[in-house]
Amino acid sequence: MRKNTLAGLTSIRFFAAIWVVFHHLRFDWKPPELLDRFFDAGYSGVTLFFILSGFILSYNYLPREFTVRDFWSARMARILPVYFFALLVSFPFSAGFAQMNGRSFFPGALPALFLMQAWIPTSALTWNWPGWSLSVEAFFYLLFPFLLRPIARLAKSHAAYVLGAAWLLSLIPSTLYALALPEGPVDTMSRSVGLTIIKFNPLLRLPEFLVGIALGVLYLNGARIPRPRLAATGCVLALVFIVLSPWRLPYPAMHNGLLAPIYGLLIVAVASEPRMLANPVLELLGESSYSLYLLHASVIVGCGFAAGKLQWYGHGTLALASAAIAVAVSIASYKIIEVPARRFIRSRLMRDSLRFSNAPNRNA
DSSP states (O other), X not given: OOOOOOHHHHHHHHHHHHHHHHHHHTTTOOOOHHHHHHHHGGGGXXXXXXXXXXXXXXXXXXXXXXXXXXXXXHHHHHHHHHHHHHHHHHHHHHHHHHHHTXXXXXXXXXXGGGTOGGGSTTTTTTSSGGGHHHHHHHHHHHHHHHHHHHHHHXXXXXXXXXXXXXXXXXXXXXXXXXXXXXXXXXXXTOOOHHHHHHHHOHHHHHHHHHHHHXXXXXXXXXXXXXXXXXXXXXXXXXXXXXXHOSSOOOHHHHHTTTTHHHHHHHHHHHHHOXXXXXXXXXXXXXXTHHHHHHXXXXXXXXXXXXXXXXXXXXXXHHHHHHHHHXXXXXXXXXXXXXXXXXXXXXXXXXXXXXXXXXXXXXXX
């Protein structure tokens, strides 16, 4: 077994997830202007997840022999239990929202049962809207066993070209859309079909995952950031500056891969310093971040419903309470559902030849 040297990457998953949580909370809570602008960009945390997923998977799998069957079995064990639990929990409010908007819940929700919703614009957000990114990840997992070795060979000798090409590929569709604006001005509340395709289509998000794979290859080949703490701090400051800058960058490009260089450098910087963010509390929060991401929408809606019944309209305190409850629920889900179910599925599906180390693959 490989000793866990990437504990810090487990921790940053929590920060990405809680950024997404507050992005969704801000719709019912008007925080101070700077916080509002920072939370408004929380959707970008998904790009960090996609890049980190590619990095961790290449870190775990490139040094070893593995079968496609074992890889897919491991991914099923990792994502499906909480994913389906989140669908179950979110069913009442997802169906209710569809009815409120004059739409039928079925058959539009059915693709979510097969992790296919991101391919269909009208279905992408129908059932537990954070689940669209798992539909995208499922596509990544489908391709990963066939992409890893070719990308590793290219990245070993032409790393800059691979990273540059992947980043440009992530930007071309969203930038062209932002320049043309064929459906008029757009923002985080826009639901037009073309923008939905740009934001959620798995093929258009694949380059972000490829950036992560290439960075993982570089890391395995010895690439390290000389002053990782300074670099990580610089990445965070650059991110905050860009998000709060009065010069607003195009929303479609921000939603997709525009910030990939910052996230990529941050990932390698944290990986370069084993003690950075290696805190047991942060690691637990990071390990629970998958549940937090998938369950937070249900918690937010549930808290809002309960607050309405209690006539509690303190939106700031309600938002903070909702976030705290979502974190607590995610930890419970991780310990009660995610870990036991993953062990059970692995014991049934995976061959004895493939055994995982602790933290890196738990968070892939």
